[in-house]
Amino acid sequence: MLRIQDLRAVLTENGEEILHGLSLEIPDGEVHAVMGPNGSGKSTLSKVLAGHPAYRVSSGSVLFDGREISELGPTERARAGLFLSFQDPVEVPGLGNLDFARMALDARRDAEGRAPVSDAEFSEAVDRAMRLLKMDDRYRSRDLNAGFSGGEKKRNEIFQMLLLSPKLAILDEPDSGLDIDALRVVAEGINSARSPERSVLLITHYRRLLDEVKPDAIHVLAGGRIVRSGGPELAEELERSGYDGIEGKA
Amino acid sequence: MSSAPENNAVPGLHAEYKYGFRTEIERESLPPGLSEETIRRASEKRGEPRFLLDFRLKAYARLLETEPPTWGQLERPDVDLQKIVYYSAPKKKPAHDDLASVDPELLETFEKLGIPLEEQKRLANVAVDAVFDSVSIYTSHKRKLMEMGILFCPISEAVREYPELVEQYLGSVVPPGDNYWATLNSAVFTDGSFVFVPPGIKCPMELSTYFRLNDREAGQFERTLIVAAEGASVSYLEGCTAPSYDSNQLHAAVVELVALDRAEIKYSTVQNWYAGDRETGAGGVLNYVTKRALCKGADSHVSWTQVETGSAVTWKYPSCVLQGDRSRGEFYSVALTNGRMQADTGTKMIHVGKDTRSTVISKGISADRSSNAYRGAVEVRAGADRARNYTQCDSMLAGPECSAHTFPYIRTRNPSARLEHEASTSRLSEEQLFYLQSRGVDREAAIGAVVGGFCKEVFRELPGEFAAEARQLLALKLEKSVG
Numbered sequence: 001m002l003r004i005q006d007l008r009a010v011l012t013e014n015g016e017e018i019l020h021g022l023s024l025e026i027p028d029g030e031v032h033a034v035m036g037p038n039g040s041g042k043s044t045l046s047k048v049l050a051g052h053p054a055y056r057v058s059s060g061s062v063l064f065d066g067r068e069i070s071e072l073g074p075t076e077r078a079r080a081g082l083f084l085s086f087q088d089p090v091e092v093p094g095l096g097n098l099d100f101a102r103m104a105l106d107a108r109r110d111a112e113g114r115a116p117v118s119d120a121e122f123s124e125a126v127d128r129a130m131r132l133l134k135m136d137d138r139y140r141s142r143d144l145n146a147g148f149s150g151g152e153k154k155r156n157e158i159f160q161m162l163l164l165s166p167k168l169a170i171l172d173e174p175d176s177g178l179d180i181d182a183l184r185v186v187a188e189g190i191n192s193a194r195s196p197e198r199s200v201l202l203i204t205h206y207r208r209l210l211d212e213v214k215p216d217a218i219h220v221l222a223g224g225r226i227v228r229s230g231g232p233e234l235a236e237e238l239e240r241s242g243y244d245g246i247e248g249k250a
Numbered sequence: 251m252s253s254a255p256e257n258n259a260v261p262g263l264h265a266e267y268k269y270g271f272r273t274e275i276e277r278e279s280l281p282p283g284l285s286e287e288t289i290r291r292a293s294e295k296r297g298e299p300r301f302l303l304d305f306r307l308k309a310y311a312r313l314l315e316t317e318p319p320t321w322g323q324l325e326r327p328d329v330d331l332q333k334i335v336y337y338s339a340p341k342k343k344p345a346h347d348d349l350a351s352v353d354p355e356l357l358e359t360f361e362k363l364g365i366p367l368e369e370q371k372r373l374a375n376v377a378v379d380a381v382f383d384s385v386s387i388y389t390s391h392k393r394k395l396m397e398m399g400i401l402f403c404p405i406s407e408a409v410r411e412y413p414e415l416v417e418q419y420l421g422s423v424v425p426p427g428d429n430y431w432a433t434l435n436s437a438v439f440t441d442g443s444f445v446f447v448p449p450g451i452k453c454p455m456e457l458s459t460y461f462r463l464n465d466r467e468a469g470q471f472e473r474t475l476i477v478a479a480e481g482a483s484v485s486y487l488e489g490c491t492a493p494s495y496d497s498n499q500l501h502a503a504v505v506e507l508v509a510l511d512r513a514e515i516k517y518s519t520v521q522n523w524y525a526g527d528r529e530t531g532a533g534g535v536l537n538y539v540t541k542r543a544l545c546k547g548a549d550s551h552v553s554w555t556q557v558e559t560g561s562a563v564t565w566k567y568p569s570c571v572l573q574g575d576r577s578r579g580e581f582y583s584v585a586l587t588n589g590r591m592q593a594d595t596g597t598k599m600i601h602v603g604k605d606t607r608s609t610v611i612s613k614g615i616s617a618d619r620s621s622n623a624y625r626g627a628v629e630v631r632a633g634a635d636r637a638r639n640y641t642q643c644d645s646m647l648a649g650p651e652c653s654a655h656t657f658p659y660i661r662t663r664n665p666s667a668r669l670e671h672e673a674s675t676s677r678l679s680e681e682q683l684f685y686l687q688s689r690g691v692d693r694e695a696a697i698g699a700v701v702g703g704f705c706k707e708v709f710r711e712l713p714g715e716f717a718a719e720a721r722q723l724l725a726l727k728l729e730k731s732v733g
Contacts, residue, residue, distance in 0.1 A: 051688070052684055053684065054680075073687070073693075074687040075687045075688075075690060075691065075692045075693065075696075078688050078690035079690045083688075083689075086688075090679070090681050090682045090685045092685075092699065093704070094702065094703025094704055094705070095699050095700065095702065100686070100689075100699065103689075103699065104686075104689035104691060107689070107690035107691050107692070107695075108690045111690065143703065144703075164690070
């Protein structure tokens with residue numbers, strides 16, 4: 001699904017290199033977690049993959065579903081089936097939450113050559129996702145993330161992911177700032193999205209989410225590179241010896 | 251005369267301003283220059299009644315003693331009134347209710363502007379008056395409206411057909427001496443729309459005028475007068491475009507609205523005059539417009555909605571004089587500036603009657619190196635017991651070199667008045683656009699969604715498909731300015 005080879009990325013503004021030759025592969029249907037200390041480049045990686053204009057790929061390649069995407073804009077990547085859940089989603093006052101969800105869904109369907117979603121189909125999909133994520137009805141009438149608490153925003157990201165059914169979901173710290181109940185709900189949302197056709201790149205600081213969403217593999221990102229990869233058991237090792245210990249073994 | 255319209259646009263601008271073409275048509279004009287003689291001759295050519303010539307000459311005498319206003323957050327190019335043509339009309343004088351007699355070049359132009367005049371569009375329930383260089387070309391639906399007693403025609407025709415109505419109301423809201431540009435307009439106005447809705451009649455369709463500046467030297471001085479009698483209601487739409495030139499074109503219009511007891515007038519504008527060169531600001535329309543409504547009767551209601559997206563300089567304050575008790579005035583505005591555009595726009599709400607209410611919602615969007623100012627006055631006279639005003643001014647900045655200014659003036663002489671003012675400033679950020687784009691929405695639609703959200707309270711006041719059009723227009727204009 002995703003194959004990153006020797007990826008180097010720089011800041012568009014001044015050419016400073018942020019990712020220093022990062023390689024990572026996620027097969028179809030797998031969930032891979034990327035962990036790492038603050039400032040290791042986790043969020044940068046997610047933004048580079050989604051095509052944020054602040055970053056430029058200077059060398060290496062990003063193959064998504066067999067296609068080189070590092071030159072594509074964010075819209076095209078999304079339309080190809082890539083989804084990024086933001087650590088801190090922006091607020092857009094005046095733009096209805098569901099109006100936007102529908103706009104995004106229609107863009108995705110358009111890319112697949114499908115007609116815009118019907119009212120009935122849309123409301124069914126919305127109901128299903130909202131039920132699963134225990135979202136109350138207020139989400140329907142509110143504006144996109146406007147005045148949402150941190151937890152509400154995270155939930156709304158997973159809601160959009162469920163609606164859009166991407167091929168690859170990159171989830172940038174979907175657990176940060178959540179209490180234990182909210183964390184379970186978000187984890188349930190992620191688990192419900194697991195399928196042989198969908199891969200997930202899960203960025204997190206904490207092991208707690210990985211107890212709920214069992215990853216197929218864990219990668220440790222430090223200094224703009226993957227310094228260690230392993231199975232789920234790596235999470236325990238991290239908990240014991242911290243990132244410093246892991247990096248030392250890289 | 252070629253059938254393909256000539257593109258006189260400044261090189262490179264064509265893609266940015268798609269209305270920047272010019273139509274070659276045979277015209278009859280008076281030489282440039284303003285004098286009593288020009289006014290007399292133009293009036294004679296139009297076959298105007300005596301009262302109008304007197305009105306014009308009085309205004310002209312006044313003009314000679316007046317200076318252009320200098321207040322406003324604006325740098326204005328000088329205007330030489332002697333270089334302007336004050337009478338310029340298509341040679342084939344159209345008979346207004348017969349489409350076949352209209353110059354096909356003109357019809358093609360309006361086609362290109364997306365202003366359909368054909369019979370089929372009658373289904374769309376919009377009656378259109380098309381004004382080309384201030385000469386009214388065609389008024390559709392006229393017969394249907396006439397059956398209900400609604401008068402909708404070029405004002406040049408109204409002065410001949412309904413002189414007593416025009417004489418009664420012309421200048422009653424914006425007196426000829428109001429301000430320099432209104433005085434100039436009163437002296438030389440060419441054409442515009444006239445609407446009269448008789449007592450108790452609700453106009454069954456949107457009335458619409460499309461203004462097109464074409465001639466390089468001709469100034470556009472249109473004059474619109476709308477009167478809604480007791481219990482009548484009408485909704486009126488105005489749209490405007492101009493070709494791209496490298497010298498400024500002057501547009502000095504006057505719009506007067508009169509609402510009698512329980513009458514309701516809704517006036518909407520989508521203004522997209524040529525804004526001048528993006529880098530230097532050269533050329534572009536100088537948009538000096540006086541628009542005012544008199545809520546004369548009790549329980550009358552006037553609502554202004556404007557989407558201002560063009561012109562090099564905009565100086566415009568659609569206002570309401572709330573004279574009748576319990577009358578209501580509303581102003582909903584979106585003003586977008588980009589390139590080197592300058593806008594100083596807002597409203598005046600003058601509370602005279604008791605229990606009068608006004609609402610002002612202003613959304614200013616500035617991009618590139620433009621300057622965007624809201625200037626609004628709320629005035630409560632001594633007798634206006636329990637007057638209420640709510641004002642909200644929001645500014646959005648797109649880019650580091652633009653500016654937004656807010657100048658609210660509040661004067662109250664009545665202690666029972668209740669006035670509220672809210673203001674905010676936000677930024678159209680790359681992060682917002684990236685978020686929307688990362689969900690598969692293309693950049694233009696993303697800008698449209700963010701800006702549409704910002705302008706929501708104004709757009710929902712626009713009739714029907716105009717809201718979608720306005721949103722798209724803003725997105726197109728901002729696309730090059732953001733990021």
